[in-house]
Amino acid sequence: MSDFLFAVLPYLAALSAIVGSIWRYRASQFSFSSVSSQFLESRQLFWGSVPWHYGIITILIGHLVGVVFPSGVKVFNGEPVRLYILEGTALALGFLLLLGLLVLIVRRSSNARLRAVTSGMDAVLLFLLLLQVGAGLGIAIYYRWGSSWYVHTATPYFWSLFKLQPQTDYVTSLPLLVKVHIVNAFVLLALFPFTRLVHMLSVPLAYLWRSYQVVVWGQRQITSRRGQ
Amino acid sequence: MKTTYPRAVVWGIALAVSALALTSAVATTAVRAAGPEEAGASAFAQKCASCHTVGYGRKVGPDLQGVTQKRDREWLVRFIVSPDQVIASGDPIAKQLLAEYAIPMPNLGVSPETAREVLAYLDKMSGQASQPTGTGQSTQSSQPRSTTTVAVAGSATAGRDLFTGVTPLKNGGPACLSCHSVRGLGGAGGGAVAKDLTGAYSVFGAQGVTSVLKNMPFPVMREIGADKPLTDEEIANLVAFLEEAGKPGEARPASLFSWYLVASAAGWLIIMVLLGFVWRGRLSGVRRRMVQGGSR
Numbered sequence: 001m002s003d004f005l006f007a008v009l010p011y012l013a014a015l016s017a018i019v020g021s022i023w024r025y026r027a028s029q030f031s032f033s034s035v036s037s038q039f040l041e042s043r044q045l046f047w048g049s050v051p052w053h054y055g056i057i058t059i060l061i062g063h064l065v066g067v068v069f070p071s072g073v074k075v076f077n078g079e080p081v082r083l084y085i086l087e088g089t090a091l092a093l094g095f096l097l098l099l100g101l102l103v104l105i106v107r108r109s110s111n112a113r114l115r116a117v118t119s120g121m122d123a124v125l126l127f128l129l130l131l132q133v134g135a136g137l138g139i140a141i142y143y144r145w146g147s148s149w150y151v152h153t154a155t156p157y158f159w160s161l162f163k164l165q166p167q168t169d170y171v172t173s174l175p176l177l178v179k180v181h182i183v184n185a186f187v188l189l190a191l192f193p194f195t196r197l198v199h200m201l202s203v204p205l206a207y208l209w210r211s212y213q214v215v216v217w218g219q220r221q222i223t224s225r226r227g228q
Numbered sequence: 229m230k231t232t233y234p235r236a237v238v239w240g241i242a243l244a245v246s247a248l249a250l251t252s253a254v255a256t257t258a259v260r261a262a263g264p265e266e267a268g269a270s271a272f273a274q275k276c277a278s279c280h281t282v283g284y285g286r287k288v289g290p291d292l293q294g295v296t297q298k299r300d301r302e303w304l305v306r307f308i309v310s311p312d313q314v315i316a317s318g319d320p321i322a323k324q325l326l327a328e329y330a331i332p333m334p335n336l337g338v339s340p341e342t343a344r345e346v347l348a349y350l351d352k353m354s355g356q357a358s359q360p361t362g363t364g365q366s367t368q369s370s371q372p373r374s375t376t377t378v379a380v381a382g383s384a385t386a387g388r389d390l391f392t393g394v395t396p397l398k399n400g401g402p403a404c405l406s407c408h409s410v411r412g413l414g415g416a417g418g419g420a421v422a423k424d425l426t427g428a429y430s431v432f433g434a435q436g437v438t439s440v441l442k443n444m445p446f447p448v449m450r451e452i453g454a455d456k457p458l459t460d461e462e463i464a465n466l467v468a469f470l471e472e473a474g475k476p477g478e479a480r481p482a483s484l485f486s487w488y489l490v491a492s493a494a495g496w497l498i499i500m501v502l503l504g505f506v507w508r509g510r511l512s513g514v515r516r517r518m519v520q521g522g523s524r
Contacts, residue, residue, distance in 0.1 A: 092495030148406030173447030
């Protein structure tokens with residue numbers, strides 16, 4: 001069973017993500033979107049979407065840094081005070097994204113207009129994300145200090161997957177909550193092309209360096225001036 | 229997205245089959261040693277020797293000399309493969325052993341085949357009862373017969389720095405603090421993913437702790453330490469630190485973990501206030517402003 005979950009599932013998930021995304025791009029290019037509902041409701045969206053995205057992006061980058069620069073993380077955490085600051089910051093961001101996600105879930109389920117535009121897959125995705133965030137926060141609190149042991153367990157495990165020689169021993173003896181976090185990450189990866197998560201691939205990064213566009217409101221004033 | 233799920237499913241199945249073939253090909257790389265006894269000897273040295281001897285008396289666990297005659301073979305295989313399950317099942321022998329040795333044997337991830345090889349090795353060693361210095365004994369022969377405490381030459385202060393990570397381990401292993409805590413570390417304490425080591429010295433003794441640090445018999449630690457062994461000096465210093473840390477009585481700084489949680493929650497609140505302040509107008513007014521503009 002753990003061979004399937006940790007040595008087969010990751011490859012299935014990666015293939016599903018890659019092939020599924022290509023298939024969706026060819027079949028329905030303009031569906032690469034998160035299908036904004038801001039027009040229907042924007043107050044709650046701010047307190048959901050903004051904390052969620054700032055939290056999840058920083059936390060995901062943190063996970064990535066641990067895989068790509070494990071020795072850097074090790075040196076940084078060599079001084080316990082730095083370790084405590086890193087873990088405390090990550091935990092604060094974890095609380096932030098949990099709050100954002102809860103607001104988004106409440107928003108989707110309480111507003112009739114939003115329920116009308118919410119698909120079954122949206123609900124599945126919100127549930128899986130809540131499971132993932134809950135497990136992550138549980139690990140941060142009950143199985144500390146993850147930022148240190150991650151680079152000696154998860155990092156070599158991920159690299160063994162990349163080298164097509166999966167060494168599941170690194171993760172099979174970790175606590176159940178950690179295994180749930182890992183397996184659920186693969187499930188999310190597998191579902192990626194079939195959910196609104198695809199909007200990650202269509203982030204308008206070019207907005208960061210394109211020239212400003214000035215949006216002017218108040219055509220009425222212009223016409224009334226002309227009328228004078 | 230809504231219409232063509234079946235095609236995605238077909239793709240998924242095709243990919244599942246190819247991925248299965250790929251991984252099973254990758255997985256068949258295990259190489260077996262020549263005879264079962266030799267394979268058993270190396271498995272014993274790797275997984276058992278930190279807690280057991282053959283003919284050298286009790287260590288952390290019982291001396292295994294003659295165990296293959298004393299116990300039922302299938303029971304032994306079951307116990308070696310999944311001691312945690314056998315103990316949890318309320319097995320009377322396991323219960324009695326636990327009462328006698330106080331430390332439950334951890335699940336070491338031994339396969340039934342390897343367990344049989346280890347038993348073949350124990351058969352052979354038990355046959356040589358009168359001459360316990362036979363082949364395969366190198367791992368134990370250097371160690372004294374009993375678990376009596378040996379004077380440790382290490383420095384507790386140096387050990388503390390190794391434990392916390394202030395002094396990096398020579399072969400690149402993680403600082404103990406990553407996973408373990410110990411009383412009196414100060415700050416927010418050590419990790420909580422593995423056992424608190426405050427009582428480790430009093431349970432295992434210098435000999436046992438040294439053996440555990442040398443052989444790393446426990447799951448997770450075993451995988452991490454396989455290619456990053458501790459040096460003898462590091463082990464001596466860590467043993468001295470654990471001895472010091474296990475001594476009762478002295479006043480030590482308490483762990484501030486609850487304060488760490490409070491600080492994280494405070495950090496979260498600060499971020500929330502900042503978000504609310506910086507983007508007080510964001511995502512909030514397009515339609516309202518249009519309505520206002522239109523009704524002017």
